[in-house]
Amino acid sequence: KKRTIVTMPGDGIGRIVLDQAIRVIDAAGFEADYVEGDIGWEFWCNEGNPLPERTIQLLEKHKIGLFGAITSKPKDEASAELSAELQGKGLVYKSPIVALRQHFKMDICLRPCKTYKGNPLNFIRRGANGEVEEPMVDVPIFRQNTEGLYGGVEWSSPDGIVYDALMTHPQFVKNFGDVPKEELSVSTRIFTKHATERILRAAFNHARKYGYKSVTVCEKPNVIRETSGMMYKMAQQLQKNDYPEIELWNTNIDAQMMWLTKNPETYGVMVAGNMFGDILSDGFAGLIGGLGFACSAQMGESGVAVFEPTHGSAPKYASYENSIVNPIAMIESACMMLDYIDENEMAQKIRKAVAAVIEDGKVRTYDMLKMAGRPDVIEKGAATTEQMTDAIIARL
Ligand code: NAI
Numbered sequence: 001k002k003r004t005i006v007t008m009p010g011d012g013i014g015r016i017v018l019d020q021a022i023r024v025i026d027a028a029g030f031e032a033d034y035v036e037g038d039i040g041w042e043f044w045c046n047e048g049n050p051l052p053e054r055t056i057q058l059l060e061k062h063k064i065g066l067f068g069a070i071t072s073k074p075k076d077e078a079s080a081e082l083s084a085e086l087q088g089k090g091l092v093y094k095s096p097i098v099a100l101r102q103h104f105k106m107d108i109c110l111r112p113c114k115t116y117k118g119n120p121l122n123f124i125r126r127g128a129n130g131e132v133e134e135p136m137v138d139v140p141i142f143r144q145n146t147e148g149l150y151g152g153v154e155w156s157s158p159d160g161i162v163y164d165a166l167m168t169h170p171q172f173v174k175n176f177g178d179v180p181k182e183e184l185s186v187s188t189r190i191f192t193k194h195a196t197e198r199i200l201r202a203a204f205n206h207a208r209k210y211g212y213k214s215v216t217v218c219e220k221p222n223v224i225r226e227t228s229g230m231m232y233k234m235a236q237q238l239q240k241n242d243y244p245e246i247e248l249w250n251t252n253i254d255a256q257m258m259w260l261t262k263n264p265e266t267y268g269v270m271v272a273g274n275m276f277g278d279i280l281s282d283g284f285a286g287l288i289g290g291l292g293f294a295c296s297a298q299m300g301e302s303g304v305a306v307f308e309p310t311h312g313s314a315p316k317y318a319s320y321e322n323s324i325v326n327p328i329a330m331i332e333s334a335c336m337m338l339d340y341i342d343e344n345e346m347a348q349k350i351r352k353a354v355a356a357v358i359e360d361g362k363v364r365t366y367d368m369l370k371m372a373g374r375p376d377v378i379e380k381g382a383a384t385t386e387q388m389t390d391a392i393i394a395r396l
Pocket residue numbers: 017068069070071072073097291292309310311312313314315316324325326327329367372373
């Protein structure tokens with residue numbers, strides 16, 4: 001049976017890169033029907049809702065979404081005014097991608113960071129004798145996607161009950177007990193055992209399936225004892241009982257950000273809570289070429305999964321005509337979708353084509369020429385979005 005994929009181009013370059021990704025999976029032989037789901041700024045302006053109910057229903061029905069990017073701030077004065085008018089009517093803009101994540105409880109986010117040979121943006125370092133080394137990074141990062149510090153449980157001046165509860169905590173009384181309630185802002189970091197076990201198991205299962213020798217929990221358990229500490233303890237139990245063949249490593253987020261510029265090739269699968277996972281994945285993505293290459297998957301118990309590049313709508317580059325942005329992050333996100341629906345061979349075929357084009361070096365989008373922000377790059381030999389896609393398709 002042919003699958004139906006919900007395409008959500010969103011705003012700006014979202015539609016540009018999504019179209020290219022579909023061209024590539026199509027050329028690789030993937031057969032599917034596509035239905036478009038409305039999402040983004042246009043729908044906020046026209047309907048007061050950037051994530052219309054009909055889009056949610058499409059995903060409920062078809063389960064698999066390919067998402068481009070959205071814009072979450074007005075691009076010009078007219079749209080700023082319109083937006084202000086809507087807010088005046090009591091409507092509140094809420095990021096539709098966060099809303100999707102919450103609605104479908106997509107609690108697992110995977111962001112693989114793998115070096116492409118020959119990418120001029122690859123991280124290089126000096127070895128002990130001053131020689132230049134280019135470490136080959138291959139680090140899939142599992143980020144808890146729904147709770148932790150981004151769970152949205154926050155107060156500026158905590159309400160009565162919360163304040164009373166805080167005042168029963170000796171550490172709070174000692175350090176903050178004399179601060180007037182009105183001067184307090186509190187953001188909570190909530191970890192549940194259920195979600196923590198799910199993200200840990202996802203990481204271990206991935207290591208097992210793809211042959212990584214280690215899983216690293218990257219938190220701060222010695223300081224944030226109750227949440228980071230719980231995650232690490234649970235990881236130890238899981239490793240001992242269910243994944244004895246996989247090594248469990250434990251690093252602190254701060255030290256890890258330093259080590260990733262020293263020995264990034266040492267690490268296998270990494271797993272972290274929401275905010276540390278966010279930081280970690282941006283850090284590692286920087287080593288392999290940045291936004292033009294960073295892909296991601298969001299999955300959960302509801303069975304709905306959405307695949308998207310990490311970058312946003314890059315309004316500066318949003319003109320469809322002669323677009324110059326890099327389509328690879330979106331194409332790689334589509335490969336993650338293929339993996340998810342067990343079309344691994346097709347995904348591998350596309351990845352090989354992408355790798356070959358990068359290694360070959362003849363076709364480079366502007367970001368690979370380190371000319372980001374320069375409008376004259378096309379004349380300087382940078383490929384357009386379409387030319388990059390053409391080159392990848394030619395290699396399939
Ligand atoms: P951005 O990721 O859209 O762009 C930042 C810069 O990165 C661009 O100006 C460009 O130089 C470069 N870039 C991004 N994607 C690229 C690609 N495929 N190829 C080559 N270069 C690329 O982030 P920015 O400018 O902070 O945000 C723009 C809008 O996107 C905002 O409204 C923001 O809220 C939204 N956004 C949406 C996200 C999403 O849909 N998941 C994620 C991040 C931002």
